[in-house]
Amino acid sequence: MWNGDYLFLLENLIVKDFKIRYRNMSLGVFWSLLNPLVLMGVLTFVFVKVMPNNNVPNFPIFVLCGLVPFNFFSIAWNNGTLSVANNAGLIKRIPVPREIVPIASVLSTTIHLAIQIALLLLFVVAFGRGVNWHWLWLPLMWVLEIVFVCGLVLATSALDVYLRDMRYIVESACTVLFWLVPIFYTLDIVPREYVTVYEFNPLAAMILGLRRILIDGVSPNGDAGLVYKLAFTSTVTFILGLSLYSRLKNKFFDYL
């Protein structure tokens, strides 16, 4: 039916989201840096000064390795969930391939992610952790996290059309995940029986892998095969999200 140019459309939708988000901010991309920097400062203060209970060296970059993937995850998931309902005008009036709307929403957040990754790498180098060969894993791992978020967003944005409470469920899930993902603690203090659950959570696997590469200077895989687990869960999530979306998209017109 719609036989246009997918890449051109995707590019335009991403640029649109990005321009709208930043054109109305006087400080522009500075806001992308502010949130992780403030949280890094606060968490460092709490866990180094107020309750110095574990001996994690380089706590600021340790916690930043957790905050950057989490921040992207939560912004992309929340905005993505709203994307279909917010673009009702477009979905009800122009016969575009409907999958492209939530995917463009996630991809437009990657511009914000790129700025935060640059900040993270800058801090890592400033803390005296040099560049190593394992950095070559980084692009693949980020792509896998983006694929994972796309899968989640496809599912929740479609469900949000039928059930407008979905957005609040996603918001709450993000708050819960902040504690259940090792952002400010290490995997060592997690009880053994839960470790596998952590490793199969793409967000946790991402954070653990980042720390291995950037702080420990070793391969992200280790004994646990973190990247393989990340790839597995992300792909499965994406396929499930996409099939749910294509099942639900036909009736968007009636429910929007």
Add this chain to the structure above:
Amino acid sequence: MTVIEFKNVSKGFHRAVGQRLLRHYLEDLLGKSDPDSFHALRNVNFAINDGESVAIIGANGAGKSTLLSLVTRLAPPSSGEVIINGRVAALLELGAGFHPDLTGRENIRLNASLLGFSRKQAGDLYESIVDFSELHDFIDEPLRTYSNGMMLRLAFAVAVNLDPQILIIDEVLAVGDQQFQAKCMDKIYEIRNQGRTILCVSHALGILQTLCTRALWLDHGQLIMDGPVAEVLHAYEGRALHAPSE
């Protein structure tokens, strides 16, 4: 060649459909809300051939817009079959993909990609779109600074330059001032004379009479008359006179 075919098509909507919260689903489970549905279209059958220009008439709420949303495949039929061959350019609502914070230039690019232009086509057609809209001086201003008429000019310019096989016009013939309206009509006639299929919804019966050769008359979701435009319009006007409340 048949480009649009409706076989026994019905389209129903639940009255309660629209924004739904968890509460509504719980009420459904408890049997509180009534699943009362109404039919926007009932057992509609017709076929349109390549190159025909067809008017769709009927009172408000007769199902005209629903019919167009089925032709563009934005909505699936509840029962029956809709067969479409060819690329549809809908002027269902002009400027549907426009964003007020983007400039005219950015909106042209965005809208072009939404309507299915490739990067190259969009680039090639950019000048002719701006020329047609006559908005050269404002093209780098954000759309929110445009007047309503200026925005419609831009949207119309994008849509008619797509070179569609099936052009759908839904009550958008009144674009801009008289001079621009005349220009839009010329463009629509040009598209028609190239042998394109046109579907036109309007209450401006005079325009329909000259633009179209055939008319479909919808009443409460049913196709009650299908024939040469003069006959159908005559019957429609006669009925409108006898039943002024409708």
